[in-house]
Amino acid sequence: MMLSLKNISKKYDDTTILEDISFTCEKGDIVGLIGSSGSGKTTLLRIISGLETPDSGTIKLNNEMVNDKLLCKSPEKRDCSLVFQDFALFPNMTISDNIFFGKGSIKNNELIQELIKFCDLENLLDRYPHEISGGEQQRVALVRALSINPSLLLLDEPLSHLDNDLKQNIRNELIKIFEKVKTTTLFVSHDIEDAMTMANKVVVLKDGLVEQKGSPSDIYSRPLNRYVAKLFGxxxxxxxxxxxxxxxxxxxxxxxxxxxxxxxxxxxxxxxxxxxxxxxxxxxxxxxxxxxxxxxxxxxxxxxxxxxxxxxxxxxxxxxxxxxxxxx
Amino acid sequence: MEIKHVKNELLFKTNSWTFIAILIGLIIFLPISEVFIQLFNPSESWPHLKKTVFSTYLINTIVLTIGTGLLSTLIGVFCAWVIACCEFPLKKFFEWALILPLAIPTYVSAYAYFDILELSNPILIWVRENINLEAMQSLNSFFVYFFTILVLSSVLYPYIYLLARASFLKQGNQLIEAGLSLGHNINEIFWKIALPMARPAVFAGLSLVIMETLNDYGAVKHFGIPTFTSGIFRTWLGMGDMSGALKLAAYLMLLILILLLIEKKARSRARYHENSGSNKPFKKIILSRKKSIVTIALCSIPFLFGFLIPVFRLSLWAFISQDVIRNISLLSLVKNSLFLSVAVSLLTVVLALLLVFSAKYFQSKLTSFTNRFAILGYSVPGAVIAMGILLLSAQINKIYVDIILTGSLLILIFAFITRFFAVAWQPIDSGMEKNCKNINDASRSLGIPAIFSLIKVNIPLIKNTLITASILVFIDSMKELPLTLILRPFNFNTLSTATFDLSSQAQIVESSIPALCIIMIVAIPLISLNLKGKNKLQ
CATH class of the missing domain: 2.40.50.140 (Nucleic acid-binding proteins)
Structure with a gap:
């Protein structure tokens, strides 16, 4: 098992953000974490990456405990990598510096070169983030996250800010990249189409609770409640x-x-x-x-x-x- | 904080970075806490002080603070409004000229106007001859307050001017246009829309003015108004009564605490009005010829009184007392002042960067919490911090007899850091919040060690903010007087202490030379900051 969450809960002050979240991902899975805004999905992603601390519950990543009662491995030491919604590229570094900034990325040079080629970034390496388009920034962020060869790739709303035309293209590109690298991937989205087209497993969140999990087609045709049914169209x-x-x-x-x-x-x-x-x-x-x-x-x-x-x-x-x- | 949060903090977020940051934060706060504890400590001379001078100090301090605050607000807001929102000849000039009084420390302004009280003499004589002596005396004390407030306000209003101007500029003209389309004229819009929206900024500027008023020693001493700060000096340096001085300092801190709470309340209520405007630049109101002349005349008053006249008088005096330069070894004064200010500004910025970074990078609430304590020093008058430091070093000396801290340069630098930490912390904190938030999460997620992240990402991204912060600390350090007066090492003089020493030996004319040096050294970075569009407000 690549990722296993058990009873993860999180509160801010008196507001419950996540309650008793449990699910697992197998190696190679592409999991979509779906929910409307405020459902707690981004918080969950940040907890898995180690940027937030859960109030209770355990997380196992690649058979290694990273969160339990007395342990919270810092994000630097987790075998996962997060792609941010706004990409968070280092504005003071070139694309190439950005991609090779990750710890130990030099060791994965071969993989990175392959990814750069695959993502069509060869001509952009000397540019700065503000000099390239949104779609290109997206690919750079993805390659940067993959540069440390993580066991788990986390993506926060990878397509949310793109307009419809671009969305289709980038979605296809993402699917191609996922197929190529075969890294276990967990992405967060509020867009049901993302889940249907990219994920082989979907977890539906509502108000911090898991409403349903399963394959996209299964959830589409056999929703467990009104919320899930409506969410899927x-x-x-x-x-x-x-x-x-x-x-x-x-x-x-x-x-x-x-x-x-x-x-x-x-x-x-x-x-x-x-x-x-x-x-x-x-x-x-x-x-x-x-x-x-x-x-x-x-x-x-x-x-x-x-x-x-x-x-x-x-x-x-x-x-x-x-x-x-x-x-x- | 709930228990689980405390657990999270201690177990997961405490590492060598946050630990060091918390420790430094607490050490910076130490002198202030020393003074605060004195509120509850008994003191032998306190009952006597309380009976004789306490109420005088309290009333004088409050009258001066309120008067200076009101007058500075009046000048600052008016100038900010016309500069931000109107178009008239010479506007570009006034835009930066109105900041220049900030280069003049309050005590220098007081010396430049040392004889201002004489202006009231004819009236006083007339009152004595036509009414009676009592009326003259009360009128005289009114004039003393009046002129002191005038002198203080003329150099302190830029704090409000700068912050209010930025706020007016940020409002944009969407709401103003909405007001115009609803049939209000520009005056009504100023009172009903623009000013209420700028209230948080005006309050922030006002609190800076109040802190500076409370901090002032040179001006009130010169005009003979006994305030808390001058009382601390009198009790400690004049009568050698440390415990009494500490007690006074503690009560002054209490007064400041009350002011801070009032300010917080006023600001939190006003926060709703902030930032609701668009970012479109303000469409300037073009003033008619007649109105332009009035506006230029009104803007000239603070510039004339706050900068031109003092500088002109000081220059004149400096010219006639050239030969004094040899006696006061000007070069070593400049060297000392520059060394102290540069050292303080560099150290303060480095420490502030370390503390902000540790809190933000590791999202450590505990570090953020101790940071808040470390920045309190800016609200605390130099004399109070100096008392806290004296007490602290005395306590250390009791334990480690060998280390003599009192009167060392090290302790003076530490005192400056305590006092000006917030000046560096605030811009760095907001700069990092604005530029580095997600980026830091990204570097953590990529497994990069914190030190790389700091050097390769954070510092390059907030380079300009760091420069601004160090200039701000430098300016404040150059102007500082009370801290240096109490804590300076033996035979160590700076431009500010030399100015003070000379003028208190009735050598006002001679004191113009070091005073002018301060103004010149401070004015250059001040203008450069304004050119860059950066100032204390960021």
């Missing part, structure tokens, strides 16, 4: 009685009964020709929004109000009476 939470065929259910406190999460694309409009016509539910379109690649309608039936995604070409208007069935 637009969804309809309906009482399980309306979807008797659905096998994954959870107890929903808001409805006070078992519920299921039905994604908008899982609902189908049916025409009179369809075999499902008889079992379909009657509804009326009460609003319509156009999103480009799809349109979203809100349909109200006797007991439900549901969001449905339709292909953009479909001709419908508010007030239309339709029939739909939930395709689970």
């Amino acid at each position: 637009k969804t309809n939470i309906v009482a399980a009685s309306h979807a008797p065929k659905s096998y994954h259910r959870f107890f929903d406190e808001f409805l006070n009964e078992d519920a299921v999460s039905i994604r908008p694309h899982q609902i189908e409009l049916v025409t009179s020709k369809s075999l499902k016509y008889k079992t379909a539910i009657d509804g009326k379109i009460i609003s319509k929004k156009f999103y480009g690649s799809f349109q979203e309608i809100i349909v109200k039936s006797e007991e439900l109000s549901l969001a449905i995604h339709l292909e953009p070409e479909r001709k419908i208007k508010i007030g239309d009476k339709i029939k739909f069935c939930m395709d689970l």
